[in-house]
Amino acid sequence: MISLISDAFMSSRSRAFKRDGISRTQRHGPRITHAKIRPLKLISLHFWDTLHTPSEHTYMPDCRIISGNMSDVRTVRKRQQLNNLVAMVTELARPSNTVVDFCSGTGHVGIALAHALPECQVVLIENKEESLLRAQSRGSELGLKNIGFIQANLDYFTGAFHVGVALHACGVATDMVMEHCVQAGAAFVVSPCCYGFIQNAVKFTFPKSKRFQGTLTYKEHMILCRFADQTAVQLPPERRLIGKQCMGLVDLDRSWAAETHGYSVQVMTMEPESCSPKNNMLVGRPPESSGLSRAGAHI
Numbered sequence: 001m002i003s004l005i006s007d008a009f010m011s012s013r014s015r016a017f018k019r020d021g022i023s024r025t026q027r028h029g030p031r032i033t034h035a036k037i038r039p040l041k042l043i044s045l046h047f048w049d050t051l052h053t054p055s056e057h058t059y060m061p062d063c064r065i066i067s068g069n070m071s072d073v074r075t076v077r078k079r080q081q082l083n084n085l086v087a088m089v090t091e092l093a094r095p096s097n098t099v100v101d102f103c104s105g106t107g108h109v110g111i112a113l114a115h116a117l118p119e120c121q122v123v124l125i126e127n128k129e130e131s132l133l134r135a136q137s138r139g140s141e142l143g144l145k146n147i148g149f150i151q152a153n154l155d156y157f158t159g160a161f162h163v164g165v166a167l168h169a170c171g172v173a174t175d176m177v178m179e180h181c182v183q184a185g186a187a188f189v190v191s192p193c194c195y196g197f198i199q200n201a202v203k204f205t206f207p208k209s210k211r212f213q214g215t216l217t218y219k220e221h222m223i224l225c226r227f228a229d230q231t232a233v234q235l236p237p238e239r240r241l242i243g244k245q246c247m248g249l250v251d252l253d254r255s256w257a258a259e260t261h262g263y264s265v266q267v268m269t270m271e272p273e274s275c276s277p278k279n280n281m282l283v284g285r286p287p288e289s290s291g292l293s294r295a296g297a298h299i
């Protein structure tokens with residue numbers, strides 16, 4: 001079943017990428033879709049120590065509640081994910097920029113960013129009151145002054161900002177975030193998840209990019225998304241590999257759609273790959289001429 005679907009998909013894909021009998025690879029060389037990120041400017045150990053005393057219990061209560069090794073493993077992985085996002089945002093943001101953490105949950109990303117970028121203003125947007133209240137109390141326990149909180153569906157957010165971030169915004173929430181960033185002319189760093197929930201919404205139809213539209217029907221794209229969700233560690237390695245490849249294609253489609261707005265987008269794999277089964281990260285830089293770039297965002 002898997003090979004049937006992937007064969008069918010690969011053949012329609014290679015059809016589309018072949019022109020005049022010459023494949024895309026032969027014409028341009030391979031396109032890097034999974035660049036390993038450069039050595040990370042990691043959040044210093046000191047930062048985690050700062051959070052540990054007195055605040056780790058408030059910063060990552062979920063990890064604390066779970067006892068034994070599981071707690072440690074989850075904590076380490078979450079830190080690794082945060083390191084990846086913070087490293088990329090640090091590269092993109094400039095002093096006085098506004099950075100928005102969309103779908104912030106209990107604030108892991110936004111709080112780490114507010115700490116790492118004291119000269120930026122960080123805004124957390126989350127629709128669940130309980131999660132945001134927890135983020136808020138963590139922020140104030142750490143004494144962070146450069147952080148703000150908005151409880152809302154991210155779709156209603158209309159403010160100006162320079163960098164948009166989202167860690168594991170489920171399904172089309174990632175697309176909503178990217179759309180907001182493109183509208184604002186902001187850079188973005190997003191790590192998607194829940195590919196299996198991707199489906200047409202009021203504002204989007206899939207596939208998103210012209211090149212994928214010429215290759216895949218909506219139904220084929222839905223199948224691609226289902227496979228992209230099969231990256232859990234419990235699955236056999238060959239299934240996970242297909243999952244990772246499909247995840248890359250779904251994100252490549254997303255990146256090509258953003259590139260039609262003048263963005264330059266990289267689809268990367270977070271380091272180490274084991275930090276999450278959903279370890280892709282899309283980093284988008286807006287065109288030089290974008291409103292916020294001109295207004296001194298220096299992105």
Ligand SMILES: C[S@@+](CC[C@H](N)C(=O)[O-])C[C@H]1O[C@@H](n2cnc3c(N)ncnc32)[C@H](O)[C@@H]1O
Nearest residue numbers: 103104105108126127128152153154167168173
């Ligand atoms: C998987 S959690 C990730 C939380 C956080 N980014 C992290 O990695 O720890 C996804 C979060 O997105 C929030 N969310 C989903 N759709 C949203 C929307 N349209 N507007 C605001 N928040 C949303 C959910 O309530 C949930 O807290």
